Amino acid sequence: MNITIKQAKDYVNQEVTIGAWIANKRSSGKIAFLQLRDGTGFMQGVVVKQEVSEEIFQLAKSLTQETSLFVTGTITEDDRSKFGYEMQISGIEVISESHDYPITPKNHGTEFLMDHRHLWLRSKRQHAVMKIRNEIIRATYEFFNDNGFTKIDPPILTGSAPEGTSELFHTKYFDEDAFLSQSGQLYLEAAAMAHGRVFSFGPTFRAEKSKTRRHLIEFWMIEPEMAFMKHDQSLEVQENYVHHIVKSVLENCKLELDLLERDTSKLEKVATPFPRISYDDAIEFLHKEGFDDIEWGDDFGSPHETAIANHYDKPVFIVNYPTKIKPFYMEPNPENPDTVLCADLIAPEGYGEIIGGSERISDLDLLNKRIAEHGLDPDAYSYYTDLRKYGSVPHSGFGLGLERTVAWLSGVEHVRETAPFPRLLNRLYP
Structure with a gap:
């Protein structure tokens, strides 16, 4: 079922698909955290190496900022985030890759941000x-x-x-x-x-x-x-x-x-x-x-x-x-x-x-x-x-x-x- 991030609260413990962009990501040897955004909100997606194929895990680790994709997984409650929910990701389908996105997590000057x-x-x-x-x-x-x-x-x-x-x-x-x-x-x-x-x-x-x-x-x-x-x-x-x-x-x-x-x-x-x-x-x-x-x-x-x-x-x-x-x-x-x-x-x-x-x-x-x-x-x-x-x-x-x-x-x-x-x-x- 395709849903939006805003609707996540209504689909706890259900497997869903969300169209999103990668706002940011971080990963370790065994887990990747994807910060997803879809226009309705922001939510974390978690990819655990032991729970997905090697192909999916390597894809998750290689995703670049603002790449668009469909992510499939199960919505779970997450008391650590202010949003309150996250996705346990089981599948990723890249729509369009993004390369060299100009606005990175570092600080940028006002004029640069206004130009972009x-x-x-x-x-x-x-x-x-x-x-x-x-x-x-x-x-x-x-x-x-x-x-x-x-x-x-x-x-x-x-x-x-x-x-x-x-x-x-x-x-x-x-x-x-x-x-x-x-x-x-x-x-x-x-x-x-x-x-x-x-x-x-x-x-x-x-x-x-x-x-x-x-x-x-x-x-x-x-x-x-x-x-x-x-x-x-x-x-x-x-x-x-x-x-x-x-x-x-x-x-x-x-x-x-x-x-x-x-x-x-x-x-x-x-x-x-x-x-x-x-x-x-x-x-x-x-x-x-x-x-x-x-x-x-x-x-x-x-x-x-x-x-x-x-x-x-x-x-x-x-x-x-x-x-x-x-x-x-x-x-x-x-x-x-x-x-x-x-x-x-x-x-x-x-x-x-x-x-x-x-x-x-x-x-x-x-x-x-x-x-x-x-x-x-x-x-x-x-x-x-x-x-x-x-x-x-x-x-x-x-x-x-x-x-x-x-x-x-x-x-x-x-x-x-x-x-x-x-x-x-x-x-x-x-």
């Missing part, structure tokens, strides 16, 4: 990170489907920009100018007026010449928009969503978190409600912490966000930023017109902002005023202003950056490990 990203993905660590990424995606669909959201797919090619054109990739759309989307938000707002609660999940692009460990040129965003929803209500949705994905990763990625040596006690503290601190109070806090370089009206940098996050043991909302440093579409704060009803959610442990959100302007005259103040072309946003002409309602939304969230939950330092094929400032290959 198509192969680096096979390693245990990268496999674990991608599994956690997949679980976050699965839990995302689960959360929004269970809470009455409809998935809407906004266009990737757009004729306008939600946050200005300074960080957009420009292209030609036949005889018109077009841009790669930096957010699907404006289109999601239109969809929310049709479906009430909507979300998108897709690639976004920022032409930002940044080399920090938090930035990618191409990244994936989860962007919900909700009609008839005020800012405070949106914050509750955000914290419930984040709590859901954290809980799902803790429950369903135990092996992966353990392999990555993630301190899960810190993730277990992520429970709602999340603390909230105003921008004003954040500035005051930073001054007390010795950050004299920041003044009211400045945006926060990585050291500032980290200092604020370190004061708490779970994600923290910073609310009501100054109007002048936020996009044109945000609703003014009625208690202070110099600020807007918005929030950034800062992840603990130095991982920075993972969510940005706000209540959107619902008044047509104010929106037109903001468009003019930002020097934007009103004609390019006529579809957006139409939403305020025909039954405008209070509405709010947010965007969560997938790769930063993966980095936080998996505990990896740089977002380049959280995308299958990351696009960085100086990297478009592989």
Whole structure:
């Protein structure tokens, strides 16, 4: 019977066949240990000289890293491994030999590994990170489907920009100018007026010449928009969503978190409600912490966000930023017109902002005023202003950056490990 490594637990003491690759091996005079991987997981296969033919034993000893094969044997329990099972191998059929595999068990430099990203993905660590990424995606669909959201797919090619054109990739759309989307938000707002609660999940692009460990040129965003929803209500949705994905990763990625040596006690503290601190109070806090370089009206940098996050043991909302440093579409704060009803959610442990959100302007005259103040072309946003002409309602939304969230939950330092094929400032290959 052909099974996968993930199914091994259901076939204890049964003879099965698994298609796999050799991740590593070691052998002595009488026994060979094969580290098998098949995409669903990693498992040890044991070849005992006295229990197989001489041909099979010599073949096992000669197998090279990343050779593909079918292995046949009996699944047994193995309390010494964290996986809990291994295979007592009785037969080996080589599919394709691998020679001079470039990524060996020794240490390699980051640039070398990034040049070989198509192969680096096979390693245990990268496999674990991608599994956690997949679980976050699965839990995302689960959360929004269970809470009455409809998935809407906004266009990737757009004729306008939600946050200005300074960080957009420009292209030609036949005889018109077009841009790669930096957010699907404006289109999601239109969809929310049709479906009430909507979300998108897709690639976004920022032409930002940044080399920090938090930035990618191409990244994936989860962007919900909700009609008839005020800012405070949106914050509750955000914290419930984040709590859901954290809980799902803790429950369903135990092996992966353990392999990555993630301190899960810190993730277990992520429970709602999340603390909230105003921008004003954040500035005051930073001054007390010795950050004299920041003044009211400045945006926060990585050291500032980290200092604020370190004061708490779970994600923290910073609310009501100054109007002048936020996009044109945000609703003014009625208690202070110099600020807007918005929030950034800062992840603990130095991982920075993972969510940005706000209540959107619902008044047509104010929106037109903001468009003019930002020097934007009103004609390019006529579809957006139409939403305020025909039954405008209070509405709010947010965007969560997938790769930063993966980095936080998996505990990896740089977002380049959280995308299958990351696009960085100086990297478009592989």
